[in-house]
Amino acid sequence: MTDDLRPDALTSAALESKAWPYEEARKLLKRWPDGKPAKNGEVEPILFETGYGPSGLPHIGTFNEVLRTTMVRNAFHALSDQKTRLIAFSDDMDGLRKVPDNVPNGAMLAEHLGKPLTRIPDPFGKFDSFAAHNNAMLRQFLDRFGFEYEFVSSTDYYTGGRFDEALKGVLRHYQGIMDVMLPTLRAERRATYSPVLPVSPATGVVLQVPIEVVDAEAGTIAFTDESGERIVQSVLGGQAKLQWKVDWAMRWVALGVDYEMAGKDLIDSVVQSSKIARVLGGRPPEGFNYEMFLDEKGEKISKSKGNGLSLDQWLTYGPEESLAFFAYREPKKAKALHFGVIPRAVDDYWQFRGNYPTQPIAQRLGNPVHHIHDGKVPAETLPITFGLLLNLVGVMGGDATREQVWGYLANYVPDASPATYPALDRLIGHALAYARDFVAPTLHRRAPVGVEVPALERLDAELAALPEGASAEDIQNIVYEIGKASFGEAGGFAELRDWFKALYETLLGTSQGPRMGSFIALYGVENSRRLIAEALARG
Numbered sequence: 432m433t434d435d436l437r438p439d440a441l442t443s444a445a446l447e448s449k450a451w452p453y454e455e456a457r458k459l460l461k462r463w464p465d466g467k468p469a470k471n472g473e474v475e476p477i478l479f480e481t482g483y484g485p486s487g488l489p490h491i492g493t494f495n496e497v498l499r500t501t502m503v504r505n506a507f508h509a510l511s512d513q514k515t516r517l518i519a520f521s522d523d524m525d526g527l528r529k530v531p532d533n534v535p536n537g538a539m540l541a542e543h544l545g546k547p548l549t550r551i552p553d554p555f556g557k558f559d560s561f562a563a564h565n566n567a568m569l570r571q572f573l574d575r576f577g578f579e580y581e582f583v584s585s586t587d588y589y590t591g592g593r594f595d596e597a598l599k600g601v602l603r604h605y606q607g608i609m610d611v612m613l614p615t616l617r618a619e620r621r622a623t624y625s626p627v628l629p630v631s632p633a634t635g636v637v638l639q640v641p642i643e644v645v646d647a648e649a650g651t652i653a654f655t656d657e658s659g660e661r662i663v664q665s666v667l668g669g670q671a672k673l674q675w676k677v678d679w680a681m682r683w684v685a686l687g688v689d690y691e692m693a694g695k696d697l698i699d700s701v702v703q704s705s706k707i708a709r710v711l712g713g714r715p716p717e718g719f720n721y722e723m724f725l726d727e728k729g730e731k732i733s734k735s736k737g738n739g740l741s742l743d744q745w746l747t748y749g750p751e752e753s754l755a756f757f758a759y760r761e762p763k764k765a766k767a768l769h770f771g772v773i774p775r776a777v778d779d780y781w782q783f784r785g786n787y788p789t790q791p792i793a794q795r796l797g798n799p800v801h802h803i804h805d806g807k808v809p810a811e812t813l814p815i816t817f818g819l820l821l822n823l824v825g826v827m828g829g830d831a832t833r834e835q836v837w838g839y840l841a842n843y844v845p846d847a848s849p850a851t852y853p854a855l856d857r858l859i860g861h862a863l864a865y866a867r868d869f870v871a872p873t874l875h876r877r878a879p880v881g882v883e884v885p886a887l888e889r890l891d892a893e894l895a896a897l898p899e900g901a902s903a904e905d906i907q908n909i910v911y912e913i914g915k916a917s918f919g920e921a922g923g924f925a926e927l928r929d930w931f932k933a934l935y936e937t938l939l940g941t942s943q944g945p946r947m948g949s950f951i952a953l954y955g956v957e958n959s960r961r962l963i964a965e966a967l968a969r970g
Contacts, residue, residue: 440792441806445509448796451719451762452499452506458717459507459689466513467689476514479504480691480716481580482679484522485548485565487531491740491768492694492724494572495758499721500692501578502759502802509806517580519573520682523548523562524585524672526628526637545636547672549586562586572742576751585678590669595650597685598666600711601626601673602647607710608677615703626677629654630670632662637672680704684713692718695763696731724768740768748865749773749817750857752803756780759799770869777817777858785812811854814844815953819945820858823953824866825874826939826962831866833859843903843953874940878969882923883933889913891963894956901956907948910934937966 445453459477467475481496497519504515524547530540536554540561543551548562558564562584570582588594601608608626616624625642633656645651650667664670673681679700682688693701698720705715723731745754753776757766766772784800787808795801800808823839824831836859840847849856879887893909914930917923924930935944938959944950951959 441509441796444792444796445506448793450506450797450802452502452802453510453796455503455690455692455717455719456506456510460510462689462717463513470687474514475687476516477507477511477689478687479515479517480520480682480686480688481517482520482522482691482693483569484525485562485569486525486527487533487565491742491745491754491758493569494576494742494754495724496692496721497573497578497580498576498755498758499762500690501580503690503692505802505805517578518583518686518688519569519580520583520585521562521566521569522585522675522678523566524589524637524669525675527551527561545634547586547630547635547637549584550635575742576755585672586669589672592668594681594685595667597681597711598627598671598673599647599650600684601677601681602644602650602652602666604710605644605647608707611703611706611710612674612676615699624674625654626674627652627666628672628674629662629664629666630672631656632664632670633658676700676704677707680707680711680713680715683708683716684711688716690718691716693720695720695722719763721762722765725765727767727769727771729767740770744770745773748861748868749777750854750861752784752800753777753780755803756783756799759802770865773865774817774821777861781813781817784808809854811852813855813858814847814852815840815855815949816945817858817862819949819953820862821866821870822939822941822945822950824859824862825870825941826954829867829871831863833863836863839953839955842955843949870941876938876940876966876969877936879933879937879966880970882917883930883937884967884970886913886917886924886930886933887937887963887967891960891967894951894960894963897956901952903946903948903952905948906951906956907946910947910951937969938962 446457448454463477467477469475479500481500483493500517504517507515526545527540527543527548529544530537534540534554539552540554548565549560551561553559553561553564555564558567566582566584573580605626612624612626613621623639623641625640627642628637628639629642629652630636631638636657638654638656640654640656643653645653645663650665651663652666652671653661653663656662672678683691683704701718701720708715725731742754748770753773756779757768757772757776780800783798787795787798787800788810790798820836824836827835827839833856837847837849844852890910890913893913894906897906914924914927931947932942934947935941
């Protein structure tokens with residue numbers, strides 16, 4: 432182990448690092464400078480929580496919160512030897528307010544509006560309830576990444592009595608909670624607002640009705656149900672749930688949550704829930720507010736609309752690490768999340784990974800790959816960028832195969848094989864899929880015009896004269912010199928970049944592309960000359 436990777440050196444650097452996971456982790460050191468106090472004689476772990484509302488299918492935004500929280504948890508481990516836990520909490524006792532746009536059997540779901548999600552049939556017909564289906568989807572993609580977490584169901588905790596004492600506390604402090612919430616509500620909402628939502632014994636619907644505290648210590652309330660009948664009922668054992676801001680605060684206090692992040696759209700909710708947590712005699716957790724992912728139109732991604740990418744969609748076109756890289760960068764900046772960002776995320780991830788081994792420890796701790804791999808960054812490197820791979824597959828056509836791609840790579844990469852470069856082999860699969868679905872439909876190779884024609888003819892002649900085994904750099908120099916020779920001359924290229932743009936548009940069918948020297952070396956000189964001949968023939 433080198434000196435700068437010793438545990439003491441790592442801890443020292445982490446205490447000063449400006450990487451956001453370390454900045455967040457230091458909040459927990461400040462929260463419990465002497466360690467979290469023991470409870471009932473047992474050491475209490477630092478508790479991280481993430482929340483999920485299973486009213487719709489989980490999407491990358493849901494995954495992103497668990498990923499970022501895990502990064503903070505890992506950063507904390509570098510600063511402290513205190514034990515930690517991560518709870519992925521599903522608000523599956525919420526009443527279904529509207530039918531999501533992206534699920535089947537909407538008419539059936541409409542018949543169960545207002546009921547807890549765990550008491551609504553699964554529209555997919557696979558699980559015991561709609562919540563069970565969506566919870567399973569959540570756990571499936573969290574497990575795919577190997578997250579260490581504990582799944583918690585709100586319904587299990589309510590019906591199993593885990594929240595009973597906390598619910599009594601809500602009734603004891605009912606007026607204090609109302610004093611926090613009522614000033615934040617419109618007049619008409621204030622008239623009917625209640626922190627406690629009883630479950631109708633007649634219909635099973637989660638009722639939004641005013642309640643009266645009958646006996647806080649016994650946990651009983653009174654309310655008027657849908658039929659107009661006055662009902663006296665317990666709030667314990669799943670017979671009621673809390674309005675979500677109150678529920679959030681109750682959960683923080685009941686479970687002893689120390690850290691939970693939330694989207695920027697929940698800033699006001701965090702403020703109100705924090706006040707309620709203090710009313711209940713607890714301490715709100717540390718955390719920060721991240722910006723939201725946006726779709727291609729700049730709109731917030733929604734589970735019910737289904738306008739974001741699913742995890743499976745991203746992983747069809749890019750590896751898991753590229754998604755983690757995208758999530759890590761600039762968490763407080765809104766970012767468009769659509770298919771077009773995937774190639775850049777792939778190449779940026781590998782660029783940062785390639786830089787990691789030679790960086791001093793302070794820079795390593797600020798490198799996204801350090802947090803993606805929890806400091807255990809794999810050694811394998813890539814001999815080719817994903818962008819160049821996409822250009823290759825694009826000119827090969829929609830019926831290109833993995834074996835054919837490896838054949839071309841032999842022109843460019845010594846000892847090119849899946850065994851030598853397993854990560855590259857996986858990337859070829861992503862490139863084939865991305866090129867098939869997004870590149871091929873947009874390719875249009877135009878005919879060369881004007882000065883482009885003699886420039887391409889000269890390029891063809893120069894390539895024909897190249898000795899066997901010419902390097903990508905040799906070819907790039909030729910390309911550059913051809914453009915430079917006619918740059919600024921009467922009838923020549925107005926700017927040097929016009930030459931490169933002409934190459935992309937006439938040979939590759941795109942408006943931007945790779946270093947042409949690298950592409951020609953990869954695709955092969957004779958194959959590249961054929962592209963030039965086809966372009967000239969179109970003229």
